[in-house]
Amino acid sequence: MLLSGGEKLERLRDGRRVYIGAEAIGDVTRHPAFRGGAETVAALYDFKAEPARRETLTFEEEGERYSLYWLRCRSRDDLARRMRALKAIAEFTYGMFGRSPDHVAGMVTGLAMNPSVLENLHPGFGDNLVHYYDYARRNDIYLCFATIPPTGLRSAELFPGQERDDPSLRVVDEDDSGVIISGMKMLATGAVYADEVWIGNLTPIDEKFKKESITCALPLNTAGMSLWSRQPYGQHARHEADYPLSYRFDESDSVLVCERVKVPWERVFLHNNGDMSRRIYIQTPANCYANHQSNVRFWTKMGLIVGLASRICQANGIDKIPAVRETLGRLAALEATIGGMINGQIESWEEWPAGYATPNRRFMYASLNWCQEHHTEIVDILRALLGGVPLQMPASVDVLSDADLRSRFERWWATPSMDALPRMKLYKLAWDLVGSEFAGRHMLYEKFYAGNSIVVRNQSDREAPWEQFHGTVDRLLENIAEPVFNSDKAQT
């Protein structure tokens, strides 16, 4: 089933509890803080459902049509097809939505390619997963996740034996019908616009905290659940043109707060297993499918950045300077770098698990590392090309609303090659990529969406073929001729 945008908006009016500071938001689709994002998500559903994009964005299985990101690939062609769908979705938000519906869907799809990993831990849980996978794709669910414990030390560790409140989400009770969970989980990006939330763990859980290992999925209006949002960035924008990205592409980040929330057993996928709660994503294609989407999304963002850099250089009248052309050529090379690495994941795909196809994991983790290493520098290059011009623009496009100011603005802010208004829109857009709070959040997001650099690089360490690398060195060393000394020579 493919939902329309209107249906998607309707779904969001489900009684969920969202707070901006102390303010409780009644209807996220109409509140100025979230309206723009909600419209973008709705438009994406319409985009996806359009018959003309049927082949690109959906697939059929047993007579039913699903969004393509639920496809369990069986071949290189499947992987290529899936990647093109992810690219089209990413382009819809210019790479600004990190957790668009295809991200967590990829993770669940990866689990569904090898449910025995869950089933072996606890009979029935693998089936739960498969049923949930089927439910989610059948209902065109937008799924987000919350998979990190709150930062800071645990009180349970520091005050042993005491009855204390511990903010880490965990199971506090269970009975025949399910488990009860309480606590916080970080950081549910996109939750304001999603339908359901996947609760789980991407960081290791010590066995003594195994109650935190609970892995489940719930609708976002479940009783006892609330979302504590960080400041939404489009909230105070007077006009879309003032902050074009903040206005429409702020995907939202929220802390998930649960107070005695009931999870029925059929929505539980793992329980009481600290060690495996993180490893299920690595022992199945889950982690790879989800992060492959991140790679593709970053690639798409690079396309916007490179294009913007070029347009800015034209607007600043510096695009013919050799040193600037070298910089633009370099940016184009960087765009092709991530593009090449993504295509390489497909060329070197792995048949894993048996019968299924997964993008090359080492190349995927290398791409993650590349994105993390380069984003700050890439934005800094754009900043350097931009110069101080964004600060020279009026505070708002509303200068046009005053005849007198408008007249001066149109005369003096124009350049021979560009009228004042399009010029202002261009710089406002650039500012929203390098300087606004939306931009500031992206700087943090790109550095941490897959964990910090230790996490990201350790994944490359874990997957590296060290024996092969060592073998190369050892072969070279072994082939070195034994030294022959004159005295030895004399003997022969």
Next chain:
Amino acid sequence: MLLSGGEKLERLRDGRRVYIGAEAIGDVTRHPAFRGGAETVAALYDFKAEPARRETLTFEEEGERYSLYWLRCRSRDDLARRMRALKAIAEFTYGMFGRSPDHVAGMVTGLAMNPSVLENLHPGFGDNLVHYYDYARRNDIYLCFATIPPTGLRSAELFPGQERDDPSLRVVDEDDSGVIISGMKMLATGAVYADEVWIGNLTPIDEKFKKESITCALPLNTAGMSLWSRQPYGQHARHEADYPLSYRFDESDSVLVCERVKVPWERVFLHNNGDMSRRIYIQTPANCYANHQSNVRFWTKMGLIVGLASRICQANGIDKIPAVRETLGRLAALEATIGGMINGQIESWEEWPAGYATPNRRFMYASLNWCQEHHTEIVDILRALLGGVPLQMPASVDVLSDADLRSRFERWWATPSMDALPRMKLYKLAWDLVGSEFAGRHMLYEKFYAGNSIVVRNQSDREAPWEQFHGTVDRLLENIAEPVFNSDKAQT
């Protein structure tokens, strides 16, 4: 004369025209967009006027007491004293105000150390400068400047002979009483809070546009003058604790717009000389004095960043990890790097011009280059230490206003070592340095306040002792023994 903060605020209610987009601001001291900054400036005046800081922040000349930044140094001790005053002022805003009152004052003081440069260009203009210097320090004037033409090509160049509107500020008329100027000038940082604006040129002016070379100073409420502000960053902050820096330390940036503004001759310092309009700052200590203040201000900001990095690592519970300690040690080394370079400017001071003392120019330009090269990386290090925690904080401290939310917040956002509110304040502060729009503007500011990297490095190129450097190479090459060949040897 030393003004009190209250007197300073009163002065700002002078009828100046300031626009935020289409909104005309009546009283900058009371409008939510500027109130916080105005209070900071007023508090700085009180700080400066306090008798206990008499020795540190003021000096006496001919029976009158002035702010120390007007001191024309005559010795190393004077330079050291002046530097300490700049440091105290920078610390008052934690290095967040780039164009605090001591910046442009330093430039004017530098000109006043060699007014003959102006006098030689046009009899009387040197005297005008000396009188203005005296007027400004006597009245404790906060002076800002606007010294860059609007970005983009000039219409005058593209449409020769046509009567067109050209936005570059220039003289459009003159008579016995003075000149009339029209056009825009970029980017009057601090103008909203300053008393007067220095109009001049820090970029080269072609001789055919010599009417743009006009160098003068005017009160900010002069008829025909208006300030077009960029978006003020504290405007929408609900509470100071939500955006502690934006709220209080947004120094403002405005485009200066002049429409047939009259400048009396006594306020004109240079006229009709494109070449010299920029070089007067290099041929006097003006550029060095002004940028020395920038160095000191950046040093101060580094102190905040290093302290914050350490506090954040403590709050994140990572401050004992060896790799983190290495990073903190590196940040401390970077703070000492800029500190060392500033002290080196004093140790290697130059007697220039005759009878006066100027910080070592090469070391000052090297410091400028260092700041420009390193700011992005320094903030990125802080960002990496910070992690995603800022996004995990509630949108506003106003969660405390709701008893129910407050209770959950205080229980769950606390860590064993830190209560919830101080923890939130710490991360909000950090966010205001790395992620908010205020932070985004600082990223741009630190990259461009002294011009782009070509400008900054060319100053180091210009001042470099190339003959000495070449001499070293040539001496080495000359000392290489002539090759002696066997045949030669045979002959001897």
Next chain:
Amino acid sequence: MLLSGGEKLERLRDGRRVYIGAEAIGDVTRHPAFRGGAETVAALYDFKAEPARRETLTFEEEGERYSLYWLRCRSRDDLARRMRALKAIAEFTYGMFGRSPDHVAGMVTGLAMNPSVLENLHPGFGDNLVHYYDYARRNDIYLCFATIPPTGLRSAELFPGQERDDPSLRVVDEDDSGVIISGMKMLATGAVYADEVWIGNLTPIDEKFKKESITCALPLNTAGMSLWSRQPYGQHARHEADYPLSYRFDESDSVLVCERVKVPWERVFLHNNGDMSRRIYIQTPANCYANHQSNVRFWTKMGLIVGLASRICQANGIDKIPAVRETLGRLAALEATIGGMINGQIESWEEWPAGYATPNRRFMYASLNWCQEHHTEIVDILRALLGGVPLQMPASVDVLSDADLRSRFERWWATPSMDALPRMKLYKLAWDLVGSEFAGRHMLYEKFYAGNSIVVRNQSDREAPWEQFHGTVDRLLENIAEPVFNSDKAQT
């Protein structure tokens, strides 16, 4: 035909003139400066000819068997097969031979995929190329090239009209049988071990110097030709173990000097066309095929570096430290980065020219850029992991030749986990990658083998789909809602 190593060595005894400074080398296969390299080349020929590697390293066409690098690919599978062959050859020298026989062969093969580019410039020249391609592969020719003019200004430009000696290689005479060339050409890497040299131009030639555009191929013993070698790096190594890479993998670099060298017409491929002399490589797959080999070769070298970094960390006893593991993980990610990009070139192959297959050019140029940008840093990481240990090793493994020294060496230079000799060999190998003159030449080579950064990035600029990038920006800007002001609203 596939040559044996012995036959290859025999071929090198062809009377070629090679100078090391003033010393004329009689037989490059036996002189200590070149012997090690010659043996490596011979061993590579044996490796290639071995029946077991028939499928990997050769292909059949019209009943004849050729080295695989002469394959004109017609499909993705061909490209993948070709890449595997290049990888195997690169692994034979651990990525140390930049201009192994597959490099220039790739370039010629690229030209042979579209000889009409040459034929259209001059009837017959395209045929010459096809014949030469056939001759070269049929005779298992090791081809090097010399394609850069001598650095420095041209005397012809500075002394117009004068009869002066100009060192740039050019045609000085021609008749029915061919042309006569004189002058120098830079920098014939591998020439000491190659059979023939391709003379051409990879930098633009001004039309007024069109006589320099001559593009041809000649045996290296042609009368009038000589090679002026830079210092060979294995020349003074007492034992292979002292400098394991210098000893065996110094591929040689020489200036090609021609004095009235005769080129028969059938060996001429382009003449008197400055503009096209460089563009023939871009208008055919020549440039892409040749540089694709460079990518693969660099990837192979990365494998050695990563393995060596790991072995060094083990030897230094630091491989368990978390910060070191992060570094090793990062190195593994970098190895996968270039690997991913190369595979991406195949996944996104282009059918170009019609009927043939070429690796994706943008991804190939992006790979070139990546290698150029990262090599210094990669070696620096290895250097940092290595520490000062290489300098703590005895100067030569010949310490073993003295019983007394040997005894102390074996007791004291051993560590609990490693005997003294293998430990010394490991560090000597590492030193040959980061510190020896061989290493120093590699630092320069990796920075410049495809031209400087301007050249490399401009290729990415040239190939970039700017319209597509601009289209993205323009679409975003066009979709921004027109601002609606209150007064407007009032009207509706």
Next chain:
Amino acid sequence: MLLSGGEKLERLRDGRRVYIGAEAIGDVTRHPAFRGGAETVAALYDFKAEPARRETLTFEEEGERYSLYWLRCRSRDDLARRMRALKAIAEFTYGMFGRSPDHVAGMVTGLAMNPSVLENLHPGFGDNLVHYYDYARRNDIYLCFATIPPTGLRSAELFPGQERDDPSLRVVDEDDSGVIISGMKMLATGAVYADEVWIGNLTPIDEKFKKESITCALPLNTAGMSLWSRQPYGQHARHEADYPLSYRFDESDSVLVCERVKVPWERVFLHNNGDMSRRIYIQTPANCYANHQSNVRFWTKMGLIVGLASRICQANGIDKIPAVRETLGRLAALEATIGGMINGQIESWEEWPAGYATPNRRFMYASLNWCQEHHTEIVDILRALLGGVPLQMPASVDVLSDADLRSRFERWWATPSMDALPRMKLYKLAWDLVGSEFAGRHMLYEKFYAGNSIVVRNQSDREAPWEQFHGTVDRLLENIAEPVFNSDKAQT
């Protein structure tokens, strides 16, 4: 007493045992591997003794004249004077000798400014130090040091209770006349040319290995002592012009090997104190004085690099290109950066210990960090400016010895602005800074001479005024206004 160069050479013929691999060197002043370095050291002694440099390079105390680097400074002026002397000595070797006679002398001088640190550990040892300080300066001793244990795990730790050979130098016996030491110590730079060696520890020693803490000084010809040199880099240079730096400025590195070497008590300064064996350098100005010399030496090297970069750009004909000028300006700024930091150490000198003057320690450690962080990049910039030209030069200047080759060389290797021979010398010099083995060793040396980055940055961590940094943050946080909520407002 100031020694002449001839006397210094005579002293080196003292029967010391130096090995290059298995070769025992009889007279280091005449062997091709060391002759060039020995001449440089001798010339430095003559330079220092010249009457015209009396004021710059020597000082008088109680009627005796000493080399200035033995000066215990008592004022800023003393520090400035001392720095000028270090600069003059560094310039004599163009910054190529890291451990010139002023380095370890500075360390001993620092200890002699507070001998109570040693005396308090063991009565008499402080006096020993003062006597040794006096002996060394009185005899114009060139002192080197060996202060690092051999890399790799200790056998004593792994095979407890077993009688095994442990290579770490330690006391193996002691009696009334002194102690007996055996084992190896890394890495005695300059030892081949020095008179005596200081044995001690710059890394921490665990208390259970306290016998390794021995700190003493001995002549290099002491019985039982030998130097195991790494490969000397000038050994195979045919002519000085081929490797101008290797030939004359290879300061040598050797492992110090001691086999039951006797140390009389008067030469013992610390014994059986693992903890303090390293801290004596930090609790006195020893570490600061020694590393201040390193800073000055690096600054001097920067002068050569900047000059060479400029000369190379001129020779390559690119010195007028704007992007190249920006690079040269940047290099000049970097030279001024380290210069500024050194001068800042003097401006902010510390009176420590009482009555004495020490360069500012934080600025000194920041300078160390700066040098370590930037050297690779600086050399890489030079490499990028250089291009492939060094490899285009003939292998040796001996091409001039053959009339025929010479004629071609002089005609074709010249450029209009430069004759062939000076051009070759310039590029050979540049190669010796970026590509030769001598250059490779410098790359390692600059990265490690003060320890790895953890060591260097931890020194900055240790000396950082964390309370002051934290105070800044805390003050800012405390000044944030308490949030006032509407309900609160209502109450008031």
